[in-house]
Amino acid sequence: MLPCCEISDATNYTVGDDDGWNFKVHDWPTSKKFHTHDTLVFKYNNGHHNVALVDKNGYTTCTIGEGDQVFSSGNDEIKLQHGQNYICGFPGHRAARMKMAVIATQVFKYNNGHHNVALVDENDYTTCTIGEGDQVFSSGNDEIKLQHGQNYICGFPGHRDARMKMAVTTTQGRS
Known part of the structure; x- marks a missing residue:
């Protein structure tokens, strides 16, 4: 897979x-x-x-x-x-x-016929839903500017039910 x-x-x-x-x-x-x-x-x-x-x-x-x-x-x-x-x-x-x-930026590479990336708020992340105003990317090579912690889900049928999602937490600090 x-x-x-x-x-x-x-x-x-x-x-x-x-x-x-x-x-x-x-x-x-x-x-x-x-x-x-x-x-x-x-x-x-x-x-x-x-x-x-x-x-x-x-x-x-x-x-x-x-x-x-x-x-x-x-x-x-x-x-x-x-x-x-x-x-x-x-x-x-x-x-x-x-x-x-x-x-x-964060780069998402995927098969655009089988996935997408939705930038969602915390509530939509928790419920795995795409709400009004959420951004949906579908190129298969999406580059998204990071400004703060952000939440992403895949909006394809079945993928939300499988809870295909990712939260990015940003911090300032020394490596």
């Missing part, structure tokens, strides 16, 4: 490639395609930079909030669980907008 879907393999990325975590990283993610469980490796001189994992507001205002994680080893590995925002918290570096935003 073939699996209904496959999870993409994780990749390690060195932020900024050979230049590392620096003032020019803002656009570095645009040429990459990130998935959940990929690892970002931040290489830098730990006496001159750090890496702060911040929320959207912290990214927009270039501020580190209470409870935001700050890494300072010079060789930090951070596993992607969803889209994340990073800034350098050193004086002057925030004003220079040393920051980067990363969008992570």
Whole structure:
């Protein structure tokens, strides 16, 4: 029996490639395609930079909030669980907008004649039903942007009764 879907393999990325975590990283993610469980490796001189994992507001205002994680080893590995925002918290570096935003996706590959993927709310996940407003994907190679924990079910007849579903819980943290 073939699996209904496959999870993409994780990749390690060195932020900024050979230049590392620096003032020019803002656009570095645009040429990459990130998935959940990929690892970002931040290489830098730990006496001159750090890496702060911040929320959207912290990214927009270039501020580190209470409870935001700050890494300072010079060789930090951070596993992607969803889209994340990073800034350098050193004086002057925030004003220079040393920051980067990363969008992570989950890829679902399956036989589109026999399965689909429905992005559902918690209630529809519990009852294995597709409600009004739930998104249904059916290409067989669906790439869905992760913003927070999400719930998925297969809407094909019999598959809901078999409880073919998956919940993705996202966390921030170091690998």
